[in-house]
Amino acid sequence: MSSFYEPSDLRTLLIEPSLVQSKVMICYLAELGITHVTRVDTAKAALELLIPLDDKSPNLVMSALYLADMTGIDLLNQLRNEESTQNLAFILISSETRPQVLEPVRQLGACAILPKPFTSELLNQALMITLDYLSVDHSLDQHEIDLEFVRVLVVDDSRAARNYMRKVLENMGIRNISEAENGHAGKLLLEENTFDLLITDYNMPEMDGKELVEYVRTQSWQSHIPILMVSSEKDYGRLAAVEQAGVSGICDKPFEPAMVKSLLERVLSSH
Numbered sequence: 001m002s003s004f005y006e007p008s009d010l011r012t013l014l015i016e017p018s019l020v021q022s023k024v025m026i027c028y029l030a031e032l033g034i035t036h037v038t039r040v041d042t043a044k045a046a047l048e049l050l051i052p053l054d055d056k057s058p059n060l061v062m063s064a065l066y067l068a069d070m071t072g073i074d075l076l077n078q079l080r081n082e083e084s085t086q087n088l089a090f091i092l093i094s095s096e097t098r099p100q101v102l103e104p105v106r107q108l109g110a111c112a113i114l115p116k117p118f119t120s121e122l123l124n125q126a127l128m129i130t131l132d133y134l135s136v137d138h139s140l141d142q143h144e145i146d147l148e149f150v151r152v153l154v155v156d157d158s159r160a161a162r163n164y165m166r167k168v169l170e171n172m173g174i175r176n177i178s179e180a181e182n183g184h185a186g187k188l189l190l191e192e193n194t195f196d197l198l199i200t201d202y203n204m205p206e207m208d209g210k211e212l213v214e215y216v217r218t219q220s221w222q223s224h225i226p227i228l229m230v231s232s233e234k235d236y237g238r239l240a241a242v243e244q245a246g247v248s249g250i251c252d253k254p255f256e257p258a259m260v261k262s263l264l265e266r267v268l269s270s271h
Contacts, residue, residue: 004136005135007032008033013050015045015064015072016039021064022039042068043072047075061075061079064093073092073104076108077108080159087167089111091113091126093116099232105254107232109165111129129254133168135171147173148173148175149176149196151176152169152198152199153186153190153198154199155182155183156181156204157182158201161230162181172261178195181204185206187215190222197226197228197264199227200228200229202232203232226248228260230251232252249266251263
């Protein structure tokens with residue numbers, strides 16, 4: 001059964017050292033219908049509220065990048081390593097634009113990276129992605145896709161990214177999910193098991209996503225399996241090479257669950 005989150009369902013923990021910035025953010029959130037907001041100024045204070053997590057705890061964390069006691073990335077890493085908070089919705093707010101700084105956030109399964117300063121429109125977009133991530137949507141059942149029997153292989157060297165993807169898939173009604181931590185491990189699973197869909201990262205050790213796609217399309221007995229590439233790769237030349245290798249679709253990290261659903265609907269309905 002589907003269960004959709006509304007803005008009023010969000011219990012938000014805002015981690016922002018600046019009181020002025022916090023007030024601005026809380027006003028923006030209120031305009032969008034989010035009134036359950038708790039503000040703290042350090043990661044330590046946030047962790048005390050989040051661990052252990054219960055039914056009354058925040059279900060969304062919005063954090064600045066630079067805090068007095070650790071970075072927002074360090075905080076997210078701690079949350080992902082704790083079982084009760086590993087799937088907690090997280091939005092990073094930062095003026096940082098350097099890819100090498102933001103890459104860990106993409107790999108740790110953040111719902112969005114919100115630039116600072118931001119507009120109400122950008123905030124709303126990040127929150128819509130978060131609502132999609134939290135919501136259970138079984139509408140794929142309406143497209144003659146028997147989700148109970150859909151077998152998916154997720155290949156990514158980031159455990160947090162695999163957990164994020166697993167939650168998105170499970171919210172869509174898919175339960176038969178296998179995982180591999182790199183392309184080589186994924187190749188071995190493909191040799192021994194039948195899958196209906198392969199979802200893979202691009203940058204991985206031992207065998208990257210492009211090499212895995214090329215193996216599947218040219219050597220695997222499952223050469224026609226639909227393949228989704230989910231990656232933070234920004235080199236368009238390399239992504240073009242992946243498209244030519246035969247992927248069915250490419251999503252950015254952080255990705256929008258609605259986009260993944262659309263791609264799933266397209267590739268699964270055609271097979």
